[in-house]
Amino acid sequence: MGITKTEAFKAADLTLAAYAKALAHPARVAILRILLERSSCICGDIVDELPLSQSTVSQHLKELKEAGLIKGDIDGKKVCYCIDENAWKHAQLLMQKMFASYTSCGTSCC
């Protein structure tokens, strides 16, 4: 139905899935890489670096903001974007824990 049975899953799984969803589009990965590349905030010109229209980029930025991964502070005519440190480290921790919990399959079936 295109609708997810949100209430049926564990909070930790929902949180991780939400972060993953934010990363689930190459444009958003590209935006994050642009923000990661510089140590300071970036004002505007994200649009110039992507092959997408201004409105589409703005929409992706909104999704990243709603996921909490980035912040956008108004600075006069422009908007200053940067990674949200807390959410970023939270997402990193959840991902790390998930991926690190793997141990090689003991059986011979695979």
Next chain:
Amino acid sequence: MGITKTEAFKAADLTLAAYAKALAHPARVAILRILLERSSCICGDIVDELPLSQSTVSQHLKELKEAGLIKGDIDGKKVCYCIDENAWKHAQLLMQKMFASYTSCGTSCC
């Protein structure tokens, strides 16, 4: 348009986004946790642990398989699922690199 401008993005971003997409639903995260919990493969009964119908679970398993994160080997009447070690470690590496490349914002704007 619901369609992604695939050709316009870097391969690394596409790969990371594809892995992230596989993790972008709580049911798939839950499935992966079930597989991670045991050191051996698990035959069937994933459906019993989730609040979803058999066909829906099967569809999620298919997506995880297509993303490469899991394998399913036929074992008589049942199917043996387990994490695909190579893809898992590849995804882990890409995620780790991405998250680790963050350094605190130097400026005062955020």
Next chain:
DNA sequence: TTCTATCATCGTAATATTACAATAAGAAAG
């Protein structure tokens, strides 16, 4: 005020996702 630059939002169209019941496909049991 008026113009311009920058970013957000709205409206819309195309496509994708999520979910389930029903059905199919395959292997083992009887």
Next chain:
DNA sequence: CTTTCTTATTGTAATATTACGATGATAGAA
């Protein structure tokens, strides 16, 4: 062969996502 058990696939409906042009909103320049 027929039945049963297990998983995959098909069909369908509801909702979500992706993308862009057009329009709004706001701040600074002229």
